[in-house]
Amino acid sequence: MDDQVLHSLSNTLLSQGFHVVRFNSRGVGRSTGRASFTGLPEARDLQDVVQWSMNQVPNVGTLALVGYSHGCLPVLLHPLHPQVHTVHILISFPLSPLPLLTAFHSSTYTSALSALTSNPQARVLILYGDRDQFTAVGKYHSWVNAFKANSVDCVQVAGGDHFRRGEAGAEMRNTVKEWLNHH
Template sequence: MTEPLLEQGYDVLRYNSRGVGKSHGWASLTGAQEVEDLKDLILWARSNSPDLSKLVIVGYSHGSLIASMHPVLPDLDTSHILLSYPLGPRHWLTAFHTHRYTAALQGLIRDPKSNVLVIYGDGDNFTAVESYDAWAKGLKDLHAAEATAHGKLEVVEIAGASHFWREPPAVRRLLDVVRTWVH
């Protein structure tokens, strides 16, 4: 997933959320601490890269929930890629605080400076494609309904992709979508 960003000259900082892989700590039940961790990480990156002009926040699965909570920064070109947003199990992953994540994503879509790319597979293991399609339509309708100048929203469904992106043709399509989007 980082290939298209690296090809376009982006610096990539990749991390695991607390309690994942070799990261220390424990996952929170609501995702609130993970949201704060992401904010801290972005502050750290900005302080260590004073020439930073563009920021792409990429989140996969639970990480896309966390990424959606980070607003567009007023002084930095900020974009979001939400991959395999866990729509089906979202209420369990957020300890029934779904409304916070819904409101944050709607805020991103409404932000006139936003650039949001949502990607999901039609064979997701946790969310039926019909649910994704209805959700995507709602996002697009919200985006279109804004009377003021609004940012960009692109929603892409990839045929043959599961939640885990283990299918080589789907991965190639995913990389192509991101390559096109970062141009």
């Protein structure tokens, strides 16, 4: 919740007129509960938070679900909202460590990603850096090539590492801002 990447993106989203809700996953910070290691209960938590938030803000036009690193996993499992334009933004998707992060339930997430990216109504932005400490850029290139025919925008941030510091962070924020304006 207090991660610098999410904090900087929150400011970008607020400047675009979005309401922003950030929360800690179970067992992080002062939140209650324990991490599940599969991410499935955390995905249900996200759905509950989104539903609660949608009830607090009338006339939502666009629901932007933003996940960074491990936070991409619950975002990926969040369905398109039936009455609201929904976009998914995945930043520094943990491609290489996915099996370990999900207690070897990675097929759940690859299936969800396949379903999402093959849905013609879905709008998905995937941002990754060419200097990510956890996933080699070549692995990202192979992975994103599978999405070229779908309504998925994949953007490599030059000089971007997993933590989006410095100019790579500014490029990430500008890319998100421009992409949201376009979609």
